Amino acid sequence: MSQANFFHSDLSSVLSITSVISAMTKSKEMDAPNRAEKLLRDMGTTDSCGELAPNRVTFNSVLNSWAKAGSPDRAEEILFRMEELSKQGTPDIAPDAISFTTVIVSRRYLNIYKRRVPYANLIVH
Numbered sequence: 001m002s003q004a005n006f007f008h009s010d011l012s013s014v015l016s017i018t019s020v021i022s023a024m025t026k027s028k029e030m031d032a033p034n035r036a037e038k039l040l041r042d043m044g045t046t047d048s049c050g051e052l053a054p055n056r057v058t059f060n061s062v063l064n065s066w067a068k069a070g071s072p073d074r075a076e077e078i079l080f081r082m083e084e085l086s087k088q089g090t091p092d093i094a095p096d097a098i099s100f101t102t103v104i105v106s107r108r109y110l111n112i113y114k115r116r117v118p119y120a121n122l123i124v125h
Contacts, residue, residue, distance in 0.1 A: 018058045025065040033065040067106030075103045
């Protein structure tokens with residue numbers, strides 16, 4: 001089934017796509033955050049024209065993916081995107097405590113890792 005058909009089939013839903021993103025987060029694949037974010041982008045941002053609109057949980061799953069990959073800066077960019085979309089009239093995408101905590105904790109753990117492993121700055125960007 002092509003990706004276009006997947007998003008417009010009767011079997012797809014925001015819940016199932018969010019579950020796929022969540023499963024990607026739990027995988028050990030290096031490109032999982034990029035793939036998760038691509039799925040988020042492919043969903044669109046509104047429910048107009050038959051697009052599947054991501055919700056806060058979908059965005060939080062992508063935030064979590066970037067956080068677990070050691071990329072708090074990218075997670076923060078997604079958080080800012082959530083805030084912007086919320087201000088533009090999509091209130092169910094507004095960041096919540098989970099969103100903010102994910103970004104804060106990922107930044108803290110990355111800083112601890114960099115202090116404990118002297119060469120971490122060369123590995124993690």
